[in-house]
Amino acid sequence: MKNEAFMENNWVMLSVMVLMVAVIARAENLESTYAKLQGAKPDAIIAALESGDSFNRELALAQIARENRSPELTRAAADAVSTVRQPGVKAQLIAVLAERGDTSATPVVRKALKDADPAVRAAAVEACAMLKDSKAADALFGMLGGAQGVAARGALCRIPGKAIDARLVSLLRKGEGAQRVMAVELLAARRYDGLFPLLLDKRLFAPGDMALSKAVAGALRVYAPADSFDQMLAFTLSLPAPATELLAGTLAVTLDEAADKQARERGVEKALASCGAAYAPLLTGLLAASQGRDALRVLSGRLEAGDLEVRKEAIRCLGKWNSEAALVPLVLAAKRERDAGAQTLAWRAVIDIANRPDKIVDFYQPVSAIHQAVWYAPRREEKVAALGVLPRYHPKSWEVEWLLTKIETEKPELAAEALRVKNALVPPFSGK
Numbered sequence: 001m002k003n004e005a006f007m008e009n010n011w012v013m014l015s016v017m018v019l020m021v022a023v024i025a026r027a028e029n030l031e032s033t034y035a036k037l038q039g040a041k042p043d044a045i046i047a048a049l050e051s052g053d054s055f056n057r058e059l060a061l062a063q064i065a066r067e068n069r070s071p072e073l074t075r076a077a078a079d080a081v082s083t084v085r086q087p088g089v090k091a092q093l094i095a096v097l098a099e100r101g102d103t104s105a106t107p108v109v110r111k112a113l114k115d116a117d118p119a120v121r122a123a124a125v126e127a128c129a130m131l132k133d134s135k136a137a138d139a140l141f142g143m144l145g146g147a148q149g150v151a152a153r154g155a156l157c158r159i160p161g162k163a164i165d166a167r168l169v170s171l172l173r174k175g176e177g178a179q180r181v182m183a184v185e186l187l188a189a190r191r192y193d194g195l196f197p198l199l200l201d202k203r204l205f206a207p208g209d210m211a212l213s214k215a216v217a218g219a220l221r222v223y224a225p226a227d228s229f230d231q232m233l234a235f236t237l238s239l240p241a242p243a244t245e246l247l248a249g250t251l252a253v254t255l256d257e258a259a260d261k262q263a264r265e266r267g268v269e270k271a272l273a274s275c276g277a278a279y280a281p282l283l284t285g286l287l288a289a290s291q292g293r294d295a296l297r298v299l300s301g302r303l304e305a306g307d308l309e310v311r312k313e314a315i316r317c318l319g320k321w322n323s324e325a326a327l328v329p330l331v332l333a334a335k336r337e338r339d340a341g342a343q344t345l346a347w348r349a350v351i352d353i354a355n356r357p358d359k360i361v362d363f364y365q366p367v368s369a370i371h372q373a374v375w376y377a378p379r380r381e382e383k384v385a386a387l388g389v390l391p392r393y394h395p396k397s398w399e400v401e402w403l404l405t406k407i408e409t410e411k412p413e414l415a416a417e418a419l420r421v422k423n424a425l426v427p428p429f430s431g432k
Contacts, residue, residue, distance in 0.1 A: 042072050042073045042075075042077075043076065045063050045064065045068065045073060045076070045077075046060070046076050046077065046080045048060035049061070049080065049084060049089055050084070050085070050086075057089060057092075061092055061093070061096045062096075064077045064093070064096045064097065064100060065096035065099045065100055066099065066100070069100075071102075071104075074097075074100065074102045074104055075104070077093060077096075077097055077100075077105070078097065078104070078105045078107075078108040080093060081093055081094060081097070081108045081109075081111075081112060082108070082111075087115075087117035087119055087120050088119065090112075090115075090117070090120050090123075091117070091119045091120045091122070091123035092123075094109055094112055094120065094123040094124055094127050095126070095127060097109060097127060098126065098127035098130040098131055101130075101131070103131055103132075103133075105131070106128070106131050106133040106135070106136070109124050109127045109128055109131065109136075110124070110128060110135060110136045113125065113128070113136065113139045113140070113143070114139070118147055118148070121143075121147075121148050122148055122151055125140065125143070125148050125151040125152055125154075125155050126151065126155070128140065128159065129155035129159060132158070132159050132160060133159065134159055134160070134164065136155075136159070137156070137159065137161065137163065137164050137167070140152045140155050140156050140159075141156070141167065144182065153185075153186065156186055156190075157186060157189040157190055164190070165187070165192050168183045168187050168190075169183070169187070169192075169194075169198065171183040172184060172187070172198070172204075177209070177211075180204075180209075180212050180215075181211050181212050181215045184212070184216055184219050185215060187219075188218075188222065188223065191223075195219065195223050196220070196223055196224060196225065196228070199216050199219055199220050199223075200231070200235045202235075202238060202239060205239050205243040205246070207240065207242075207243075213243060213246055214246060217246035217247055217250065220232075220247065221249055221250040221253065224250050224253075224254055225254075226254065226257040226258070227254075227258070227259065228254055229251065229254040229255050229257075229258045229264050229267075230264070230267060232247065232250060232251055232254055233251060233267065233268070233271065235247075236251060236282070237271060237279060241276070241278035241279055241282075244279065244282045245282065248282055248285060248286070252285075252286060252289040252290075255268075255286055255289070256289070261290065261292055262292055262293065262294055264290075265287065265290055265292050265294040265295050265298075266294055268283050268286050268287055268295075268298075269287075269294065269298045271283055272284070280310070280313065281313060284299065284302070284313050284314065284317045285317065287299055287317060288316075288317035288318070288321075289320075291320075291321060291322060291323070296321075296325055296326060296329075299314045299318050299326075299329075300314075300318070300326075302314035303315065303318075303329055303330075303333040304333075308339055311333070311337070311339075311342055312341070312345060315330065315333065315342065315345050315346050315349050316345070316349070318330050318349060319345075319348070319349030319352050319353065321353055322356060322359040323353075323360065323361065324353070324360050324361065324362055324366055324369075326349075327350060327353055327365050327366065327368075327369045328365070330346055330349050330350050330353070330369075331346075331350055331369050331373075334346035334347045334350060334372075334373075334376070334377070335372070335376050343378065344378075344379065344382065347373050347377045347379075347386075348382065348385075350369050350370075350372075350373055351370075351373065351382065351385050351386050351389060353366070354369055354370055354389045354392075355392070357392045357396075363393050363397040363399075364397060364399060366389070367390070367397050367399040367403060368399070370386045370387070370390060370403070371399075371403055373386035374386050374387060374403075374407060374411065374414065375411075380413075383414060384414070387407070387414065387417050387418060387421055388421065390404065391421060391424065391425055394425050394426075394427075395427060395430075398432075401422075401429060401430060401431075401432070404418050404421060404422045404429075408422070
């Protein structure tokens with residue numbers, strides 16, 4: 001057993017020594033090759049590309065990429081693109097020519113876009129993008145539907161040139177289906193200066209091409225100027241009502257960014273008074289998103305409308321309020337509402353707002369609203385839900401303990417629920 005272990009250890013040591021010798025020899029060879037290629041003539045560097053040794057090829061490629069900046073090497077490397085036999089090496093050569101950044105190589109790289117090997121074509125596409133070769137645009141457009149389509153799109157995003165912009169604009173106006181969607185996306189990626197007015201075109205929101213409408217709406221959301229709310233609102237209201245929902249987010253953002261937000265809210269109020277009922281959800285949704293004083297006033301007024309659906313929509317919008325300001329009109333609406341569904345909706349909206357204590361400044365108002373819900377909501381579900389909100393205001397508001405005691409003594413049907421809430425208070429119920 002000892003002899004076997006001894007022999008095994010000797011073999012391990014011998015293997016390690018052989019490996020070390022091989023590594024040292026390889027390092028010496030690499031150092032020798034590197035020394036030969038440093039300052040070598042272009043022909044010698046290009047010859048190393050055809051070497052069967054991968055390390056030699058890597059050293060030659062490094063010379064071309066960054067270590068030897070002579071124009072002679074650029075020309076030799078460009079000429080070699082058509083003579084190198086191995087597709088993998090040819091693709092690497094194209095990549096390092098692009099890294100070199102010498103635009104004199106663009107004709108050769110452009111020609112490689114039509115190479116039979118897909119890896120070479122892919123390398124050529126990326127190289128055209130890096131070299132900003134606008135003359136490659138025709139070939140890149142032709143590749144959009146093929147195997148290198150994604151890479152070609154990426155290249156067209158990065159190559160500047162008014163001719164490319166003009167072609168994309170023409171494609172958006174006269175193209176079909178996916179071509180128009182692609183044109184929108186590429187113009188947006190290229191940050192085309194005239195994109196915003198170009199997209200304010202009702203034909204781009206025609207029924208039957210939802211993919212195009214979504215692409216246009218997405219681009220508008222990103223590139224609509226901060227001061228464009230009035231223009232965006234007028235354009236949106238000129239569209240068929242189903243399409244307007246696509247622009248609701250853009251309108252909400254531009255309204256929030258408007259310099260005179262209150263004036264813009266009054267503009268929405270005016271539109272609400274004159275537009276058809278189909279546009280009302282969009283406009284009331286904008287008011288709910290803005291949450292300004294005029295928005296609160298307009299929505300509160302709609303709580304008194306004769307149309308039940310108008311009242312329900314106003315309740316839903318006010319229920320999104322992030323402050324106690326909407327509690328009073330909602331409580332009043334809930335107490336006077338005669339439709340059971342709208343009444344339940346109003347009490348639920350009151351509870352939802354009270355459930356956002358981090359947005360509340362005056363803690364008395366939500367506790368008071370809960371008081372009203374416990375006394376006047378017709379269904380037990382809303383009463384219990386309102387009770388469950390009270391701990392969120394303890395001990396910030398002394399009215400919490402007072403109200404729980406009042407409910408225990410005056411509302412026997414809720415006494416057990418009130419006691420459960422009281423026993424779970426943190427810090428504990430003080431009894432004061």
